[in-house]
Structures are given as C-alpha cells and as structure tokens.
Amino acid sequence: MKKWLLIAGATLVLAGCGNSNAEDGSDFPNKNIEIVAPASPGGGWDLTARSVQKALQDNDLVTENINVQNKPGGGGEVGWKYLEKKDAHTLAVNSSLVITNNLLGTSELTHEQFTPLAILSTEWLSIAVAPDSPYSNIEELMNAIKEDPKSIKIGVGPALGNNDHLSLVQLAGEYGIDAKDLNFLVYEGGGDVVTALLGGHVDFVTTSMSEVKEQHLAGKLKILGISAEEREEDLEDVPTYQEQGVDMVFPHWRGIMGPPGMTEEEIAYWDEQLAAMAETELWQEIVENNDWESYYMNSEETSAFLKEQTAMYKGLVEDAGMGQ
C-alpha cells in the first residue's frame, strides 16, 4: 500500500513539473483538459471522446491530464449547454445533431454558438434487406416504394430526424418519393433495427454500415448500397449509391468543438494537436476497429463544412415534414 502511495505521490510531483514547464512557453493549456461526451458511456460519442483522450495522452500530444465527462440528455443538448459556460480547456464531441436539433425544434442551441475545432471521423450509412428479399438493388426497392409506399415497412432507430432517417429521405427524394408517405417503424437503437430485419419484421432498414456489415459478410443480410464516395475495402461487392445512379454522398460524421469565444491562440493550439493526433497510428487503429473512416478537417474547414451541412439538413428536414 505504502509503495502505491509513493508511486502516486511521485506521479503527482512529475505531473506538477510538466505543468510548470508548459507555463514557461505559453500559458495555454494550464490545467486539466475535459472532453465532454454528451451521451452515456458506450455509444459513438462516448467512444470518440475516449479515443481522443487516449490518442492525445498516449502520444504525449497533451501533457495535461485529460478527463472524459459524460453528460447525456436531450440528444447532446445537456452536454453542449455545459460546454457553453466553460473555457478553452473543455471540448465537446459533436455530430450533425448539433445542426438538426435546432432545425427539428428540439433545441435553441446552434453550432454557431460554439467554436468549431475539427471533424474527426465519419461512418457511412447503408440500406440493407433480407437475403431472400425480392429487391436486389436500390432502384428496384425505390420503384416498389413508389408504387405502394405503405406496403413497405422500414426499420429505423432510435429516432426520426437522425441521419439514418434523413439519408433515406434524401435517397427517396432523388426518386421522386414524398418522404412523408414512408412507413417507418422506429426502434430503440441500431441493434434492434438489425434484429427486426433478421427476424423478418421489417422489409428493409436504413442504418450505419457498421451495424450490418458482419451480417452481410455472414450472408444473413444483404446490403444494397452505401452512402460513401467509394466502395469499402472489405465490402467489395457492395456498390455505393452514386454507382447506382443517385448523386449523393452522406457522411455520418463526428467532430469536436470548443466553448464560445476562444482566442486565436487557443484555436491554433487545438488545431495543431488534433491534426497531429489524426495522423498517429493509434488513432488510425481505433478508427479502423470501429469501422469509422478518417475524415479530418481543421477548424477553418470545419466552419465552412458546418455551414454547408446546415443548408442541406434544412432542406431534408423540410422534405421529411419535420420542419419547425
């Protein structure tokens, strides 16, 4: 026991030294860093926050202690409201919900209230059917929906207005289908959606590619298309939406942002560290294990990207009949 105390004490002293060294050069950062995951442990946001923590710390990019704070609730709102009152030592993970919450009327917050720092990774969305489904490509499926929209049951989760849902709204729109006619069964999460398809309770699902990839490889489900720019390495037999004649690419991205009113110096610090992190082997490995794809953009690119995305989502939310 005494030994452990000694080690702990020594670590504290060393950590103290680290701090004072940093203070010689510049005064930021000068205390513990906090990364807010605006969700419960285990989900995509939480894993992103913990991966960033791990990659920054293990590669000695940030010498200060980094803690992950889970602040679940309101589709990110609770965590982001918490961020709003903090200084540049606190960052929060985000995704398109930081845009759509406001468009759907569930939140007053918009991404403009924060300081965009980076987009880190993305997943791709997919349409999957049962292996014995009568539809062998996106076009056949969409034509069938066009004929009788109510006859085709669509599994989605955990809520309408998310990317899984809105990407299908866009896809259906390309075929001239009114998204308001679609017959959705809303399940609690991605796993439940897959179970429903495996059990034959829905006709097709729209969900993250990673949710259905293993089932596709095992021949239990069939992915008809993915929303990526190119085919995936280990899913060579699955064409993209673009290849099937639909001009759309739909990322399900995750990024990171800081509180309002960060100084240029602080933004530059995070730009440098996060860019370096995105290059590390550890980060790449985590991204691959999670079936994410690297999608790094720096703070400036992120700003422009968020503006672009806001315009796109605005249109989709209106098409879905969910606009406020």
Next chain:
Amino acid sequence: MDAFIEGLTTSLQPINIMWIVIGGFLGTVVGMLPGLGPATAVAVLIPVTFGMDPVSALILMAAIYYGAMYGGSRSSILLNTPGDGSAIAATFDGYPMARQGKAGEAMALSAVASFVGGIMAVFGFILLAQPLANFALRFGPAEYFLLMLLTLSAIVSLSMGKMVKGFIAMSLGLLIGTIGIDTQSGVYRFTFGITELSEGLDFLIVIIGIYALGEVLFNFLTIDEDSKKERKKVGKIWFTKDQWKRSLMPMLRSGPLGFIIGVLPGAGGTIASMLSYSSEKQISKKPEEFGKGAPEGLAAPESANNAASVGAMIPLLTMGIPGSGTTAVMLGALIMLGIRPGPLLFENQPETVWTLVNSMFIGNVALVIINIVLVGLLVKILDTPAKILYPLIVMLAFIGTYTLSYTAFDFFLLILFGYFGLVMKILDFPLAPLILAAIVGGDMEQNFRMALASSNGSLGIFFGSGVSIALFVLIILSLCYPLIVKAFQRRKAEPTS
C-alpha cells in the same frame, strides 16, 4: 470441440482466473450499491481494458455482469433497497426473511440459487446458443408487447388482497414511463420544457428514490417504535435443510426460464425474475407464505436473473446485438479492442467464445464462494445503529443517482420519488407494480404501436404467430389463476361447513 478445449485452457490461465475473480468481486460490490450497476462499472473500466488482451477484457466484463447479479440481492435482503430492476424480486421474500432474523440464511440461499441458475445457463449456452438466437428473432413487436403485458399482469395478480391498489400503482408507473420524447412520432410528452426530461426518467432513479430513500424516510417515522422492538439475533449463515428442500425445484425451474428470457434482446433480468417469482407463487402449495419470507420466493428469482445475464450474452455474441444496457456497453468496448461480436465470431474466433463460456463456469464457482464468505461480513450491517446506517444509505443513493447521468437535476427527481415512496408506504400501496410498469411501460407502448403500424392497424397481429398465442394463453391464465384458486378453496371448504 478443439476450440472448446482451447477455450478451457485459456480460461484456466492464472491471469484469466485472476480477471474472473476481480471482475466477479467488483460486480458483487457494484451490484450491492444502489444505482451503481454493472453498466457503469464496465464503462468505467473501458480505458483500463485498452491495454489488455481482448479475450481477458471480455472475461472481465462478463464477470462484472453476472457478479452484479449475485451482489444485487444483498441490499434487497438486508435493507429492502434493490440496486437494480433485477434485484426487486429479492425484496419480496428476502427482506421478510431478514426481518425474521434469517438474513444470513437468505444471503447464503440466494448465492447458491444464483449459482444454480448461472451453471444451468452456461450449459444451456453450450448446447443451445445458435438455435435460441434464431428463436429470439421470431419475437417481433407484437410478441414483445405480449411478453411485457404478461409480466405486468403477473405482478398485479401478485398483489392479492390489494388488487385495486396494485392497479393504481401500476397505472402510475405506466404514466411515468410515458415521460420523454415519443420515438414513433417525435412528440415530447410531460417534459414541461425541461431538457433533462426529454429522454425520459431513468427507472433507476425511480427505484432508488422509492425504495432506498423511501425506506429511510419511512424508518424515520417509525424509528422510535422500531428501536424498542427487540431485534431478532442474526442466527446462522447457512440455510436449513428444509429451506433447501423447498427451494431446490423452484431454482431448477427458474434457471431455464430466466435463461430463455435473457436471450430475448431487451427483456433481461427484471422480467425474468418477476415471471419466475409469480409463476412459482402460482404453482406453490403454500402461496400464502410468499411475501412473508418463503425461501423459494427468494431462490427462484435469484436463479432466474443470473441465468438471464448468461443468456444475454447469446444475442451479443451470435448476432452482435446487445440485449441489455450492460451488453451494449460491452459491445462498444469489444469493438474498440478489435473483437467484433456477430455471426462470424463463432466461425472465425470460436476459441474466444468458448473461453468466455468456460470463464463463466469458473466465475460462477468463484462467485458462490466469494458471496458465501461475504455473508458473515454483510450481516453485520444489520447491527449498525440506525443513525449511522440511514445517512449512509442516503449518501449512497445520491452518489448512485449522480453516476447515472452526472447531473444534479436528478437529485430533485430522487427526492421527489423518495417522498412519493414514503406516501405509498404509509398508504400501504405495493411498490413493485409501479416500478415494473415504469421499467417496461415505455417499451410496451412503443412495441404495441409498432405492431399496429406494421399490420396497418389490424389487431390480428397479436394472434398472428404461435409465440403470441402461447403468450396470450399465459396472460389469461395468470389473470384468472387467483379466481380459480378461490373457486377451488370454496369447494374444498364447503363440505366442512
């Protein structure tokens, strides 16, 4: 078979045995503390597992999960404060046993019952993993709705003599379940513009508030009388032959029942333990003793919920689908470590699966020993003076609540439900129907509406499959059973009168 042997040798490596014991012990501890559940424990350990061998990490996380099932009933028995949904059933007869001075016997019995259920489920896993996973797929929205309806009807029929109060409690629970965003339509219900309510109430807050805080508040009211009462000495720390005889068959029946319910994604330990309790009461020759300290009323749900935790690993490993909060967190952690649970896991890494199965076997043996050793220590809690014990419970209740979503807003809910629980206790309302309805009510409604959406509004979907018809028969049986029993008693009573 080779993979099985390989799994056995891997799980018997000293390092892995160490992880099993550590995980089991950690699970027991978090299971005992109100609010701190296995999901939180696994999540907190995610950064630790980064550096570990993936298989060891899987073993460790699974051990925490079923370890919590062992630990969960401790606080139910000793303090009438379950730490999780699956430990509620243990209060029904476990707490009365403790009040009768049989706390040691109750804890030893529940540890052994958990062991019996766990071992049966591990064998079930070995023999039936794949077919059961396929069976679980046949559960669509209609079947889930009926299963939850069966659970609710069973629990209400338990409150014999207080049927009306049971119904009122259940209705309040269903009302609590409707709070938050409605997933089918996206409409906000009963949130009053409060962001923290938008995802609904965490049922753990309801449990901690009504049971833990409510119990403490209630005891404050009665503390003077209580201290005058002579406390029965805690006698043995091992159960009697008679208790064992009464519990053996209920344990053996509840193990398979809990295992099968555990396999169904989303059903889990709470439903398993409630259904096993109510069915044991209904077939018992001494149903009047249930709720008053019947040993089989404790053994049956304990066997069922531990079996369910093993069963829940089946959809996770065979399909990559998490069936409970804890397995959802485990899935995230495993993916990060490069193990991708799913249909290919059995083909590509069978040794990983069999290592886990063997580790669960070893883990259950380790846990029954750990928990029986702990009995002697834990009974001392009952000797703790109230002025120390109750503030401690309150403190744990608040800590547990905070760890759910790390916001002080939940404290208000906790206090609210604490007083709510107090009022219910004063008015002699049964607590379980309310809690259970709050846990399953939301899902039940969503499944009902999804079933109707998929049948275009036709109610025929609730009779559309063999499974749903079987569930219907069970529901009718459970509702009519009290009436049948009464009729029989009357007939028996007539000749003598």
